[in-house]
Amino acid sequence: DADVTQTPRNRITKTGKRIMLECSQTKGHDRMYWYRQDPGLGLRLIYYSFDVKDINKGEISDGYSVSRQAQAKFSLSLESAIPNQTALYFCATSDNGAHQYEQYFGPGTRLTVT
Amino acid sequence: AQKVTQAQTEISVVEKEDVTLDCVYETRDTTYYLFWYKQPPSGELVFLIRRNSFDEQNEISGRYSWNFQKSTSSFNFTITASQVVDSAVYFCALEPGGSYIPTFGRGTSLIVHP
Numbered sequence: 001d002a003d004v005t006q007t008p009r010n011r012i013t014k015t016g017k018r019i020m021l022e023c024s025q026t027k028g029h030d031r032m033y034w035y036r037q038d039p040g041l042g043l044r045l046i047y048y049s050f051d052v053k054d055i056n057k058g059e060i061s062d063g064y065s066v067s068r069q070a071q072a073k074f075s076l077s078l079e080s081a082i083p084n085q086t087a088l089y090f091c092a093t094s095d096n097g098a099h100q101y102e103q104y105f106g107p108g109t110r111l112t113v114t
Numbered sequence: 115a116q117k118v119t120q121a122q123t124e125i126s127v128v129e130k131e132d133v134t135l136d137c138v139y140e141t142r143d144t145t146y147y148l149f150w151y152k153q154p155p156s157g158e159l160v161f162l163i164r165r166n167s168f169d170e171q172n173e174i175s176g177r178y179s180w181n182f183q184k185s186t187s188s189f190n191f192t193i194t195a196s197q198v199v200d201s202a203v204y205f206c207a208l209e210p211g212g213s214y215i216p217t218f219g220r221g222t223s224l225i226v227h228p
Contacts, residue, residue, distance in 0.1 A: 042219055102149060104161070105160075
């Protein structure tokens with residue numbers, strides 16, 4: 001089984017709808033992240049969390065919210081989806097401790113807002 | 115603020131050619147970490163290498179090699195004798211020491227033709 005899973009993998013929704021993207025991990029990492037990927041723009045950080053009680057905004061948090069339900073679960077919500085939120089969304093985790101470790105990515109969720 | 119520039123948006127080569135992907139970074143931190151990730155057509159990002167700012171030794175892993183030069187703020191990635199399976203988008207990332215927040219470049223799409 002994959003260490004970082006995302007559900008759903010694909011989603012088409014309409015403008016104005018609320019949608020939640022879920023991320024679960026079995027790696028035991030405290031640090032979790034949500035990114036969006038747009039063609040030509042690379043990966044941009046939406047929110048990150050370093051433990052269950054810690055939530056921080058990233059570069060592009062407007063229009064998004066998150067919930068860290070447990071160490072293993074980190075959900076991203078779009079309260080009222082708009083077409084320019086159409087993108088590929090990735091959840092990632094990284095190891096605990098004082099060192100900079102690589103990130104482990106989920107398979108991504110392709111979201112289309114019509 | 116950190117910045118990572120991958121000036122090559124897309125590179126197209128024929129199998130067995132050598133190819134170098136450029137990564138130039140900007141940071142004021144003295145301690146930082148550099149990463150390369152691969153995103154194959156399947157979509158999931160995979161970690162390739164991590165380097166810290168105090169280690170300028172070049173690294174070789176099979177057909178992959180990395181050249182880190184602090185004097186030019188570059189961390190370039192070379193694939194020797196490219197193969198079709200190397201076709202992917204490659205991302206370079208920079209993370210200041212202690213931040214645990216990477217900044218990604220916009221990625222370079224490598225297409226290897228048979």
